[in-house]
Amino acid sequence: MPGMNASRPSVSTAFLDRLEAQTQATMAAAEPPSTPFAGAPKADRSHLTATVEEAAGELHRIVRTLHADPEVAFEETRSAALLAEVITNLTGAAVQTGAHGVPTALRAEVATAGFDPQRHRTVAVLSEYDALPEIGHACGHNVIAATGVGAFVALARLISSGSSQVEGKVVFLGTPAEEGHSGKEVMAAEGAWEGLDAAVMTHPYGYDVVDVLFIGRRLLRVTFTGQPAHASAQPFQGRNALDAASLAYQAIGLLRQQMPPSDRVHAVITDGGTRPSIITDSSTMQLYVRSAYPETLLDLSARVERIMHGAAMMTDTSVEVEWDHYPPSLPVRGNLTLGAHWARSLAERGREVLPAGVVPDVLAASTDFGNVSVRVPGIHPMIAVGTPDQALHTREFADAAGGPRGEAAAVDGAIGLAHSAWDFLADDELATAVAQEFADAGGPLDPATYFA
């Protein structure tokens, strides 16, 4: 909080206004995504839609209950319990809590009678349900929770009805701790993403858009160690670790001018000493390092690390560089072939889904779904909950996510995910094209070893 006499600076919105105008112009000219593939039989798609509509009351209850009772990363016990309860009540499927090594993670699965992993495909539907400290569900994960549950319920009930010829397996994965963590990568160590052919989820946003840029992110902790001394009596006997952090901080600022435009480095100095009269002998920095591609994230990581060593050298201190206290998140590799099926389904709900590239890349953040999307083909489309001027992680967005717009998005999103997943199981040509796009984008990557 600013002090008594301090006031916050006023910040021009001129650039944001330009971006908004540019987005509006691109939107007006944009063609919605389209697909050449038939997907699932019409009767199956109608069955899925009808089931989600029947379950709408329960999906609304998830949206409202989580919103009123937000739980932060790794502490989502009541949220996870509610999701498990709704799934079991509506499908009879057993839900495992504490799946894949995370106490608040969930897993359930349903397969068709003749399921054979050699011949049939498996698709996962994901829910997130963690909130932000203080501002609650300002990222709308209460809506994500409901979309995943709604989709899984519809898919499971279509399978149990026996009315479809389509074969395959559907897995529900409740994935905790997206905010500031990488819960999905923690789950990866316990096999969450093995045996899958595709993974689908959606995220609330200001627009309906099939794909936006989510850049990769690594966390870096740096400790400089110097020599303490009396800052007045014998400063020449000291080696100043705060100077090292200060130089590193300045050098990051200079580095920014020579970075690719979508790269980001943010730093804070979390420990800079104790008393002005003591030369600081230990200082600590924390940094986020972000980039749009795995290989550019690797390159940026090396440049930042060299800055830290340079700052230590200039100040005659030593440095310890610790990467990725939480697992790194790679950029999201959205599968546009499958995304087009999401767009087709949302269009049936009266939403016009924008193609990839409409939202300026400069507005990018990061998500742990990136690590899923480089292991298996995945979609992470955005569904309109707020208005275009409402940014994620604000109180305004939290209000929208907990209200009628959040409830409507939960139903439409669940239908979109159910249709996309079932289309993928049903249509061999679609599935081949999805796998081809994934292979063309570089094939599978293992985030756990990529930066090693």
Ligand SMILES: [Zn+2]
């Ligand atoms: Zn968020």
Ligand SMILES: [Zn+2]
């Ligand atoms: Zn989010």
